[in-house]
Each structure stands twice: as structure tokens, then as C-alpha cells.
């Protein structure tokens with residue numbers, strides 16, 4: 104054979120082989136990359152039962168010390184900024200709840216007032232104060248009401264760590280928030296008033312096991328950590344100025360989140376009516392009283408209809424603002440002020 108032709112064949116086959124090798128190599132990388140993507144996805148879309156803050160946050164190299172501190176503050180609030188804190192100067196929250204008893208899975212879970220993206224929504228107009236409020240002021244709203252405590256100093260280490268944590272989950276764990284829902288998906292508001300007997304029946308069947316016959320909750324076995332099952336009423340619960348003390352807000356939270364691990368916003372367990380009656384039931388008992396509540400919502404028209412304390416811009420009774428029926432109140436605001444109320 105012509106040596107020149109031989110050489111050409113050899114060169115061509117070398118070229119062909121290296122081409123095949125490259126294709127194999129690229130295929131190999133693509134396959135692995137896809138797999139890598141998939142396992143990453145799985146890691147971030149942890150379902151409720153497998154929410155693993157140790158792995159996702161505390162052992163995550165991408166979370167700095169301040170972020171981890173923020174997580175401790177919101178997840179074991181009593182120990183790090185409440186009645187169980189050893190340093191008395193660090194005590195600001197007044198009950199033994201943790202922020203994450205209401206903002207589930209470290210504030211990452213859709214449908215439980217998730218904090219993912221929350222810092223981007225502030226500053227925002229706040230009806231309760233009738234002014235533009237910052238994220239720090241919003242957090243202090245929950246400190247004074249849900250946590251029945253005092254405001255955190257806005258530039259102090261606790262507040263800055265909590266805000267750093269909220270910003271971090273937004274960039275590092277956004278996929279945990281499967282759907283962006285501000286607060287809770289609303290329920291369809293029943294036409295009737297809360298029926299406390301029905302509420303009691305739901306409570307005994309679906310809630311008492313964890314939250315106790317008297318709503319007292321169950322603390323962790325090792326003390327100093329707060330509650331495994333938080334209380335729903337009584338001295339150690341949220342106070343009467345809290346959002347959870349409004350029947351429509353509590354019903355929306357309960358429908359999308361309770362019974363714990365059996366319900367979420369995609370697959371609720373209770374009907375709107377059941378959630379409504381049981382929300383009224385848990386809020387029919389004694390709890391701490393917030394001072395100066397009458398100063399809330401200086402523009403009274405902005406007060407949510409199920410705010411159980413006055414003054415209101417209408418003449419419906421305190422009883423009706425607490426337990427409904429709410430549609431007549433909603434209709435009144437529409438007809439009188441042209442305001443469409445959803446809560």
C-alpha cells in the first residue's frame with residue numbers, strides 16, 4: 104500500500120479514537136452532573152419529616168457563625184433569648200415558645216409564614232402601626248405578642264443574627280420553600296359563628312394528644328430547651344395581641360400545618376370549618392394580656408375583622424369580632440368604606 108495512504112488511515116483512526124474518547128468523557132461528566140444535580144435537589148427538598156437543621160445549617164460550611172447563632176435564637180428561643188437564658192441581660196422573650204413553633208422548619212416551610220424571601224418584602228406598610236415598618240420592627244412585633252416579651256434592641260447582636268439568618272436561608276435554602284405564600288393560604292370564611300362544642304370535639308380528637316387536654320403543651324425531657332409540643336393557651340402561650348389570637352389567622356395556620364406532620368398547605372387534613380371551630384376553641388381560654396392594645400391600628404378601618412379587641416370602626420360586638428360570624432362585618436366594610444377585607 105502507498106505509505107502516504109497508510110499514514111492517512113493511521114491519522115484518521117487516531118482522530119476517530121480521540122473523538123470517541125472525548126464523547127465518552129463528556130457523556131460521563133453529563134451523567135454525573137445530572138446525578139449531582141438530582142442529589143442536590145433531594146438534599147434541598149427535604150420533606151417535613153426529614154427536616155434536618157444539623158445537616159442543612161449547623162454543619163453547613165456555607166453558614167457563618169452569625170447565621171448559626173440566628174438559627175439557635177429562633178429555634179431555641181427560650182434558652183438563647185428567653186426565660187431559660189443563663190445571662191439575664193439576654194432575656195427578651197417572655198414565654199418558653201420558640202419562633203419556629205409557628206414558623207415551622209426553621210422558617211423555611213411554605214404555608215407556615217415562611218421567612219424565605221421575607222427580608223426582601225420589607226420595609227413595608229404596616230396597618231397595625233399605620234406606618235412603613237422595617238423587618239426589625241416586624242420581628243419585634245412577634246417578640247412583644249407571640250413571644251409575650253420585650254423588643255430586641257434593633258442593632259444588638261440577637262436582632263442582627265436573626266436578620267442574617269433570614270437573609271441566608273433565602274440565598275442558601277430557597278428550594279425548601281416549595282411555593283411562595285405570604286403568611287398562610289386563607290380559608291374560606293364560614294357564614295356561621297365559631298361553635299365551641301365542635302371546636303372542642305376537633306381538639307380532643309386531633310390536637311390534645313400533643314398539646315395536652317388543657318392546652319398546656321409538653322416540654323422537652325431535658326429541660327432548658329423549651330417545648331417539644333408548645334402550649335396553645337395559658338400563662339406560657341402567645342398573648343392576646345398576637346396574630347395567632349385572631350380566629351381567622353389561627354384557622355389558616357391550623358388548616359395548613361396541623362395536626363403536625365399530618366397536614367401541610369398542599370394536603371391539609373381538617374376542613375375549613377373544623378380549622379375555624381378549633382381555632383376559636385383554643386382562643387377561648389385565658390392567656391397573657393398585651394398592654395396598650397387599644398393603640399394598635401390607629402386607622403381603625405385597617406383592623407382585621409377578627410381582631411378580638413377594640414376600638415373598631417364599626418358597631419359589631421366584641422363577641423362577634425372574636426367568634427364571628429364574619430361575613431356581615433366584611434360586608435359592612437365593603438359597603439361603608441369600599442374596603443375588601445380578607446381577614
Ligand code: HEC
Pocket residue numbers: 177180200201202203204205206216217218221224241242245246249250265285286287341345346347352
Ligand atoms: C405563636 C405563633 C408565632 C410565634 C411564636 C412567632 N410568630 Fe412570627 N408570625 C406569626 C403570625 C401569625 C404572623 C403573621 C402571618 C400572616 O401574614 O398572616 C407572623 C409573621 C412574622 C413575620 C412576617 C412574615 C411575612 O411574611 O411578612 C416575621 C418576620 C416573623 N413573624 C418573625 C418571627 C420571629 C423572629 C419570631 C420569634 C422571635 C416569631 N415570628 C415568633 C406567628 C408567630
Ligand code: HEC
Pocket residue numbers: 200203204205207208305306309310311312313314331332333334335341347357361362363364373381382385
Ligand atoms: C403530633 C403532634 C401534634 C398534633 C396532633 C397537633 N400539633 Fe400543633 N404543634 C405540634 C408541634 C410539634 C408544634 C411546633 C412545631 C415546631 O416547633 O416545629 C405545633 C404548633 C402548633 C401551634 C403554634 C404554636 C403555639 O404554641 O401556638 C398551634 C396554634 C397548633 N400547633 C395548634 C394545633 C391544633 C389546633 C391541633 C389540632 C387540630 C394541633 N396543633 C395538633 C404538634 C402537634
